[in-house]
């Protein structure tokens with residue numbers, strides 16, 4: 549099977565790269581073995597929230613020169629501040645073309661309310677999430693945080709007490725009593741956010757849901773619910789807001805994340821509408837490499853029939869998605885055996901203080917300045933590495949996971965479209 553580009557991994561990085569390539573007429577295939585990190589994410593996308601020295605970042609683009617000094621191996625530092633700024637704006641436009649309505653911009657971080665009721669700096673958040681401007685307060689003085697009886701993946705009391713303590717607002721916790729969920733409740737393993745959303749999204753359940761929300765919210769000005777609504781669009785939330793007559797927002801839950809799943813579905817749909825080929829449930833196992841070029845990719849399902857492409861993009865995620873593997877021999881990238889940032893001594897992989905920056909989070913594939921993957925110190929001419937599989941940055945401490953994925957994806961797509969390394 550012959551393509552212009554094969555992308556390995558269908559998470560945020562792989563899908564956005566493939567979408568950009570398909571938009572420019574490239575014949576693309578995405579091979580993706582399992583669920584991506586989006587299924588486990590908040591649904592908000594981080595660009596740069598904190599510098600390695602711990603300084604909080606209000607304006608991600610303005611902080612890039614300092615990041616360059618503190619972290620020269622960071623993917624943003626490799627690409628340079630001007631390119632990162634250009635591609636951050638392009639990423640915002642790409643999400644819009646996918647029908648993903650987000651609030652925020654790369655000029656200024658905003659603060660989103662977390663499931664714990666604290667606030668966290670981020671770049672883009674779904675419209676459903678309550679946010680405040682950087683340095684600003686939430687616009688409400690009285691908030692009702694409503695859980696769902698029997699749903700353990702969201703604790704309204706915890707969120708309400710942080711809102712009281714940190715935001716100095718009146719916040720009251722209560723639980724929605726929803727008999728329409730009883731069928732799901734019988735099996736605790738089914739009583740999860742995505743399954744609840746499938747029931748609550750049905751238009752015939754709107755009136756009962758709105759009635760119970762109004763009853764439990766009392767006199768509150770704004771209402772925060774767990775994100776168990778709107779699996780496919782904002783429509784059920786907009787209808788609920790109208791029926792309740794007050795601002796209603798969603799807070800992320802434990803996985804599966806409805807907000808992350810919706811983003812994933814929108815990206816995947818856009819790729820397929822553009823004619824991109826998506827191969828879910830298949831895994832790239834190995835590759836043939838001739839003269840520093842990938843000449844064929846061998847997958848679990850296609851066995852000895854190789855996928856062939858002019859260009860290959862590795863977007864296989866980090867340890868979480870098996871894009872990186874840790875075993876007795878050390879840290880390795882399992883498909884191509886690429887060079888990785890790591891530490892020789894196992895004891896140095898993690899920090900004993902659980903809350904400190906963890907060294908293993910910076911592990912990942914080494915690339916050149918154009919994000920081409922390195923093997924034995926040399927770039928493989930038609931293989932790029934993007935997103936969480938790439939090393940040199942800490943997505944958690946620096947709050948930059950989605951930004952690195954999107955910006956790397958668009959940079960590589962640009963390289964391929966402009967034919968910088970086609971031989």
Ligand SMILES: Cc1cc2nc3c(=O)[nH]c(=O)nc-3n(C[C@H](O)[C@H](O)[C@H](O)COP(=O)(O)OP(=O)(O)OC[C@H]3O[C@@H](n4cnc5c(N)ncnc54)[C@H](O)[C@@H]3O)c2cc1C
Pocket residue numbers: 556557558559560561562579580581582583584585586588589590591592593594595830831832833863864865866868869870871883934935936937943948949950951953
């Ligand atoms: C639990 C969790 C929560 C996060 N939450 C946030 C958040 O809220 N906001 C934020 O900005 N960042 C978050 N991040 C950071 C996150 O890593 C990035 O934002 C981004 O989603 C990573 O995307 P990716 O496409 O590089 O990798 P992934 O999303 O991990 O996708 C990689 C894909 O490649 C597939 N794959 C792996 N190996 C192969 C193979 N050999 N063949 C075929 N397919 C393969 C995997 O199955 C997976 O589907 C989170 C990370 C984790 C782990």
